[in-house]
Amino acid sequence: xxxxxxxxxxxxxxxxxxxxLILSLVMLGKSLSFNEYRxxxxxxxxxxxxxxxxxxxxxxxRLGPENEALVQQNIELMREHENMFIEKEDTVMTAMSxxxxxxxxxxxxxxxxxxxxxFRTVDRAxxxxxxxxxxxxxxxxDMAVLSPSGVAxxxxxxxxxxxxxxxxxxxxxxxxAVVTPANQNGTVIWEGNxxxxxxxxxxxxHSEINIGxxxxxxxxxxxxxxxxxxxxxxxxxxxxxxxxxxxKIKLATRYTDIYTVYLVENLFKSELxxxxxxxxxx
Amino acid sequence: xNNVIANILRFFVLLLVQVAICQHISLFGYMTPALFLLALYxxxxxxxxxxxxxxxxxxxxxxxxFAHTLGVSSFACTLLMFLRPYxxxxxxxANNVKFENIDRPVPGVKDFRWVFLxxxxxxxxxxxxxxxxxxxTFKNFGHTLLVIxxxxxxxxxxxxxxxxIFHSRVKNEP
Numbered sequence: 001x002x003x004x005x006x007x008x009x010x011x012x013x014x015x016x017x018x019x020x021l022i023l024s025l026v027m028l029g030k031s032l033s034f035n036e037y038r039x040x041x042x043x044x045x046x047x048x049x050x051x052x053x054x055x056x057x058x059x060x061x062r063l064g065p066e067n068e069a070l071v072q073q074n075i076e077l078m079r080e081h082e083n084m085f086i087e088k089e090d091t092v093m094t095a096m097s098x099x100x101x102x103x104x105x106x107x108x109x110x111x112x113x114x115x116x117x118x119f120r121t122v123d124r125a126x127x128x129x130x131x132x133x134x135x136x137x138x139x140x141x142d143m144a145v146l147s148p149s150g151v152a153x154x155x156x157x158x159x160x161x162x163x164x165x166x167x168x169x170x171x172x173x174x175x176x177a178v179v180t181p182a183n184q185n186g187t188v189i190w191e192g193n194x195x196x197x198x199x200x201x202x203x204x205x206h207s208e209i210n211i212g213x214x215x216x217x218x219x220x221x222x223x224x225x226x227x228x229x230x231x232x233x234x235x236x237x238x239x240x241x242x243x244x245x246x247x248k249i250k251l252a253t254r255y256t257d258i259y260t261v262y263l264v265e266n267l268f269k270s271e272l273x274x275x276x277x278x279x280x281x282x
Numbered sequence: 283x284n285n286v287i288a289n290i291l292r293f294f295v296l297l298l299v300q301v302a303i304c305q306h307i308s309l310f311g312y313m314t315p316a317l318f319l320l321a322l323y324x325x326x327x328x329x330x331x332x333x334x335x336x337x338x339x340x341x342x343x344x345x346x347x348f349a350h351t352l353g354v355s356s357f358a359c360t361l362l363m364f365l366r367p368y369x370x371x372x373x374x375x376a377n378n379v380k381f382e383n384i385d386r387p388v389p390g391v392k393d394f395r396w397v398f399l400x401x402x403x404x405x406x407x408x409x410x411x412x413x414x415x416x417x418x419t420f421k422n423f424g425h426t427l428l429v430i431x432x433x434x435x436x437x438x439x440x441x442x443x444x445x446x447i448f449h450s451r452v453k454n455e456p
Contacts, residue, residue: 012332013330013331013332013335016331016332016335016336017331017332017335017360017364020335020336020338020339020356020360021357021360021361023339023356024339024342024353024354024356024357024360025353025357026353027346027352027353027356028352028353028354028357028415029353030352030353046347050301050348057302
């Protein structure tokens with residue numbers, strides 16, 4: 001008997017070792033067979049919350065690249081929107097073609113790219129922004145600038161690697177707009193010093209404008225595609241001196257925390273500009 | 283007593299770093315450092331063997347739980363704790379001394395060559411066992427081998443860096 005106890009004392013660590021190794025292998029075997037979840041689920045109950053916290057920490061570090069990917073994806077989707085195209089109809093009708101579909105084609109009118117705002121002012125009388133892309137990246141004058149929430153401004157100057165953007169918050173900024181559902185066209189201007197508020201001009205007195213109505217671009221300028229949100233009506237005043245309403249609008253773009261912006265290029269800009277210039281000359 | 287607290291603290295910190303950071307690293311797509319092994323390497327050699335095995339198992343179990351590889355690391359770590367005394371005896375070579383207080387596997391007590399070989403041997407054993415258990419196949423063995431070698435080198439590098447950063451001022455005292 002004494003011998004047996006002595007043996008156990010000496011071999012105790014070997015027994016522990018064997019038990020632990022076998023336990024490991026049993027766990028391994030269980031986790032390999034797909035219908036045995038119990039252990040891993042019990043473990044997951046404890047580990048899960050900790051792991052979630054850690055993953056959250058790591059995720060924060062990875063937000064940058066992920067954001068870039070989402071912006072890229074956004075552009076892909078925005079490029080397919082109908083306001084990017086104009087419909088063309090072939091003038092030559094052949095006997096074979098049916099009138100409805102085959103002789104129609106979509107021509108891309110606008111294209112998107114994106115940039116990041118690296119500098120901006122909001123509290124001056126003449127505000128401006130600078131974005132981190134320039135002529136080298138295909139940015140040119142008069143490209144439209146959109147924030148994720150709405151219209152932001154127009155590119156006014158381009159250097160090799162950077163571009164200056166004139167936001168709506170500038171006295172010279174004029175954006176032709178349409179207010180829905182009244183469907184009246186006007187111009188969005190900015191005066192004063194509130195980075196959240198602009199005015200909608202040239203809306204006739206008789207139109208029915210309600211607070212909360214949306215103001216969109218109407219696509220007349222050849223800079224902005226049709227149907228982009230500029231803001232919502234905040235206040236309507238019936239002026240006594242003019243035949244137009246004074247409409248205050250709340251801008252959709254929050255200039256105070258703008259970072260990623262989308263730039264829209266009109267692919268037929270020069271062609272359209274030539275036409276306009278010719279018209280003026282006559 | 284002080285030593286015990288230091289060891290426990292080291293386990294906590296290294297395991298936390300392992301599951302929060304190291305496990306999410308995959309350099310070149312496959313190299314993941316096993317930094318937590320350092321906590322096992324620095325355990326006093328004179329500890330009761332069965333306690334060492336249990337600690338090894340528990341450490342492996344925690345990392346397994348976070349990596350969803352139940353059993354893999356537990357097995358490898360337990361095996362590691364079993365082999366550790368033999369590796370130390372082998373490395374001590376001619377001046378083979380009984381494990382006393384002075385025989386601690388830490389820089390300062392041992393020279394760099396000793397510590398490097400000690401870390402390299404144990405880490406390779408761990409990686410061979412763990413990676414083979416995890417893949418459970420000899421298919422595509424070239425890649426498995428690449429993972430083993432890559433993991434080992436990366437782990438040894440990280441472990442030695444951490445070890446020498448934090449132990450550079452350990453005095454050579456019993």
